[in-house]
Amino acid sequence: MSSVAIVFWKELREILRDRRTLVAIALAALATPIVLFVISQVSTRTAAQTYTAGYSGDIPAGLGILFNATGLKLERVADPAAAAKQEVDIGIVFTSSGIEEYYDPSRQSAQIADIRLQTLLGRYDAARIAASLQQKGVDPSVLNPLPVTLHPLSSPTQAAGNSFLSFFLPYILITMSLTGGLSAALDSSAGERERKTLESLLLTPAPRGQILIGKILAVSLISLTAAIAAIGSMLIALSQISFGISGQQAQITLTPLAAVVMVWLAVLLAASFSSLTIALGTLARNFRQGQAYATPLYFITIFPAAMVLFIPDFSPSLWYYLIPILNAVLVLRDAIVHNALSWSPLIVTSASLILTGGLCFYAALRLFTREALLVRS
Amino acid sequence: MSPAAVRVDRLEKTLGPNKVLRGISFEAQPGEIFGLLGPNGAGKTTTLRIICTLLAPDAGSVEVLGFDTRVAPQEVRRRVGVVTAEIGIYPRLSARENITYFAELSGVLDGELLRRVDGVIERLDMGSFAQQRAESLSSGQKQKVAIARAIVHDPPVLMFDEPTSNLDVLASREIRDFMVESRGRGKCVIFSTHVLHDAERLCDRVTIIHQGRVVASGTTAEVRGNFRELEDSFLSLVEAAP
Numbered sequence: 001m002s003s004v005a006i007v008f009w010k011e012l013r014e015i016l017r018d019r020r021t022l023v024a025i026a027l028a029a030l031a032t033p034i035v036l037f038v039i040s041q042v043s044t045r046t047a048a049q050t051y052t053a054g055y056s057g058d059i060p061a062g063l064g065i066l067f068n069a070t071g072l073k074l075e076r077v078a079d080p081a082a083a084a085k086q087e088v089d090i091g092i093v094f095t096s097s098g099i100e101e102y103y104d105p106s107r108q109s110a111q112i113a114d115i116r117l118q119t120l121l122g123r124y125d126a127a128r129i130a131a132s133l134q135q136k137g138v139d140p141s142v143l144n145p146l147p148v149t150l151h152p153l154s155s156p157t158q159a160a161g162n163s164f165l166s167f168f169l170p171y172i173l174i175t176m177s178l179t180g181g182l183s184a185a186l187d188s189s190a191g192e193r194e195r196k197t198l199e200s201l202l203l204t205p206a207p208r209g210q211i212l213i214g215k216i217l218a219v220s221l222i223s224l225t226a227a228i229a230a231i232g233s234m235l236i237a238l239s240q241i242s243f244g245i246s247g248q249q250a251q252i253t254l255t256p257l258a259a260v261v262m263v264w265l266a267v268l269l270a271a272s273f274s275s276l277t278i279a280l281g282t283l284a285r286n287f288r289q290g291q292a293y294a295t296p297l298y299f300i301t302i303f304p305a306a307m308v309l310f311i312p313d314f315s316p317s318l319w320y321y322l323i324p325i326l327n328a329v330l331v332l333r334d335a336i337v338h339n340a341l342s343w344s345p346l347i348v349t350s351a352s353l354i355l356t357g358g359l360c361f362y363a364a365l366r367l368f369t370r371e372a373l374l375v376r377s
Numbered sequence: 378m379s380p381a382a383v384r385v386d387r388l389e390k391t392l393g394p395n396k397v398l399r400g401i402s403f404e405a406q407p408g409e410i411f412g413l414l415g416p417n418g419a420g421k422t423t424t425l426r427i428i429c430t431l432l433a434p435d436a437g438s439v440e441v442l443g444f445d446t447r448v449a450p451q452e453v454r455r456r457v458g459v460v461t462a463e464i465g466i467y468p469r470l471s472a473r474e475n476i477t478y479f480a481e482l483s484g485v486l487d488g489e490l491l492r493r494v495d496g497v498i499e500r501l502d503m504g505s506f507a508q509q510r511a512e513s514l515s516s517g518q519k520q521k522v523a524i525a526r527a528i529v530h531d532p533p534v535l536m537f538d539e540p541t542s543n544l545d546v547l548a549s550r551e552i553r554d555f556m557v558e559s560r561g562r563g564k565c566v567i568f569s570t571h572v573l574h575d576a577e578r579l580c581d582r583v584t585i586i587h588q589g590r591v592v593a594s595g596t597t598a599e600v601r602g603n604f605r606e607l608e609d610s611f612l613s614l615v616e617a618a619p
Contacts, residue, residue: 003482006478006481006482007482010467010470010474010478013469013470013474014467014469014470017469018469195465195466195467195468196463196464196465197465197466197467198465199431199459199461199463199465200459200465200479200523200526200527201482202431203429203430203431203454203457203459204454204479204482204483205451205452205454205455205482205483205484206482206483207451211482371431371432371433374426374431374432
């Protein structure tokens, strides 16, 4: 058996006996469905929620029925402006000349109630105008001289679902590729120094490069397992849970193309992160110091996924695909949102991540063969 | 006299701002216990680390059974086993798994692996705890695992760096017995210590180093000279050193 295989199997055995790593993988598998379930409950509840409109004055004829149909409950109050601050979601004063509306934009419930009120009033106004025109023998269609017929090329519900997945999936993939194997990486690098096993290990005739590769492969496998466990459990959860999207109950699905791209990116990310975290762990004297060194990685990895969230229509040039992690997020987003794969971005992304992994491996090897590694410990 | 198992020639080494070794030379033979003595910070551990290829010398050379540490470090590592005071073993592996791991990395072939591992477990009387995880073992048991790990590939040169400093009386005695037994098997045993009673009792020849230089070398009797104990000679030499 080669030294790579010997180290790989030993590391794997140790990792699987380490409670920290097992807890990390279990959390990876369980946390996502729990979060999704909560999101689903909130979104469903928001869609079905009835909001209260406190009012004074006389309700115009026919408007009350529309209120009930739109999920706004009318409740008479003495002072709608005061009530809108806390007691009710929105305050309305019906006067002979129109409607006074009071709402607090800092309250989410008030925002939703306002949108519903505007929609409702729009319908009411249109219906009243149409009725008046008909009474006078005028065709109401004169009000809409250029009618538009919509032909959405994809289901709006699916588009909303894709938008959700294009943020959530890369975020899960990247964080789990990093955190799933972090404990194992630090244990097999900084842990060797802390336990004082490093000297004995380096005393064996096994080439140090092979020892390092064995460690990186074991950690990569754990990272990959954590990432796939998290995403697999997320997809299973998505197939069971429906969300309130665009006013409808809908399920979110991942296309086979996106799944293949995701697994390929997970492999590349896991290998790069494993090399990087082992390099950082090799710099550290103990596990705790290694954790301190690795902490900035959380921010660095979350940032690209956040970019996609805040700039949803971000259309980067090919150069952007050279930036590690961001490129993985972009490729995955394209695969999810457009259900299409452009070879150029994928090739550039793969080359960039392989190069990053190679550089991290080289750094880890340089650190692993330094005399200072032993002298400092 | 047979060819030297370990030949150290004018070794120099600087670590950070400190010149740790300033021209150390000695030879250790097969079938002897060679004492490398000196106070803390004298350069004993650095010398051993250079012999076993963990550190590279700045000047001078080291040969182990004819292999230069700089030219053929892997050949040297195959022929050396090291036991230190710091018993670093993998806590989540059993004693047997720890030994097997190092046997495999040291190049013990699959066909011989089981026999070698069983052999050292029996030789060091580890049968009762071989299957236990290392984290549950006592210090003495862990030290046995560390010794087993160092000898499982049957190296002709064994180096002990302050091996008894963290052990109780019984465990220390077992280590000393093991060194004597290894000498009987024709091994070259290099014993680094500042416990001069142990050195006087065990070593055939000794070299005393102080501030990176050899201040005395020879058989234990020669170095002791006219003093009653080796410790007295040692103190005299160290105090006289510049």
